[in-house]
Amino acid sequence: MIRGDSDAVAGGKVDDKSVELFLGRLLRWGVLLAALVVFVGGVWFVVESYDVPQNYRAFRGEPAELRAVPQIVHQAIAFQPLGLIQFGLLLLIATPVARVLFSVLGFAMERDWMYVVITLLVLGLLVYTLTSRSGI
C-alpha cells in the first residue's frame, strides 16, 4: 500500500519533471531566438543611423506600425530594422505566454480540470492584452 503510493507519487513527479524540463528548454530557445532577432535588427538599426543624435527626453510614443502585432509582423517581413527589433521583442513576450499554454496541456494530461480552468483564465487575459484593439 505504502509502497504503491510512493511509486505513484514518484511516477507523477517524473512526469511533472519531464514536462518542466521540456518547458525550460523551450523557454531558453525562445529567449535566444528573440535575442538573435533583436540583435540582427539592432546592428542594422545602428549601422543605418549611427550618427543620428538620440533623444528620449521627450515622450512622443511609437508610430502605429510599431504598436500592433499585425503591423509589426508586416514591418519585420519588409526587413525594416526597427520592425525587426520589435518583432524580436514580440517573440520574447510570447515566451511566458507559451509557458502558460503548455501548462494548460500539462494540467489536462494530469486530468486536473480545476487547474486547466485557472490556467485558461490566465492565458485568456494574456492573449486579450496582446490582441485587444483598444489598448485598454
Added chain:
Amino acid sequence: MNTLEFTLVVALGSFLAGMLGSLTGLGGGVVIVPLLTLVFGVDIRYAIGASLVSVIATSSGAAAAYLREGYSNMRVGMFLEIATTVGAVSGAFLAGYLHTSIIAIVFGLVLLYSAYTTTQTLADPLPGMAPDRIATILRLDGTYPTSEGLKSYHVRNVPTGFGLMYVAGVLSGLLGIGSGAVKVLAMDQAMKIPFKVSTTTSNFMIGVTAAASAGIYLRRGYIDPGLAMPVMLGVLAGALVGAKILPGAKVRTLRMVFGVVIAALAIEMIFQGVRGKL
C-alpha cells in the same frame, strides 16, 4: 550622444544591472528605470517599457535552470497568476493616467522597500503546521527536494497571499519591474512557503505578469525598439554571466552594496519626482 554611443553605453549599463540583479537575486529590473531616467535622461514611460521587456528576458532565460532543480510549485504559481495578471493590467491602465512625477515617487518608495529587503535574511517556516482549508481545496500543498529527501509543506493564508499578489501585479504593471520583493513577501511571509520554492515560483510568475502589461505598453507606444534593444540584450547577457559566476561570488557583500545603490537611486527618484523633473 549619437545612436552608436547611446546604444553602447545603455547596453553596458544594462549588462551591469543584469549581472548584479542575478547575483543578488533582486532582478535587474529594479535599477533599469532609475538608470535610464536619472543617468540617461530618458522619459520614464520609455524607461518602463524597456524595463518590462528586460524583466521577461531574465525570467524566461533563467527558467531552464530553475525548473531543473524541481523547487517551483506550478499550482501555487498559476493560481496566484490570476491575481498578478489582473493586477498588471490595472497597473498598466493606471500608468496611462497618473502623472509621471507620481509614478517616479511610487517607484522610489518601492525601491526603498527592495533595498530594505537586502538587509533581511529569510528563514524557512517551522515544520509541522496543520493544513489550511482553502489551500487543500486548491491543492496548493507540495513537496520540495532537500538533502534529506523530499520534504512536504502546507500553504497558509491564501486570501492574504492572493491580495498581496494583486498589489505585486499592480506595481509591476505601473513601474515595469518584476516586483520580486513583494512576491517573495507574499509567499514567504504570508503563505509560509519555503524560501527556495517561493523564489523559483516567483521567477516564473514575474515573466507572465510582465507579459500581461507588456502587451498594453506596446499598444500604447511605450516600447521603443531603439531603446529596448540595448536594454534587453544587455540585461540578458548580464544575467547569464551573473548566473555563471554566482557559485564563487560573495553574495552577502554584493547584496549589501547593491542595497545601498538601490537606496541612493530611490531617494534620487523621490527627490526628482517631488521636484517634477521626471
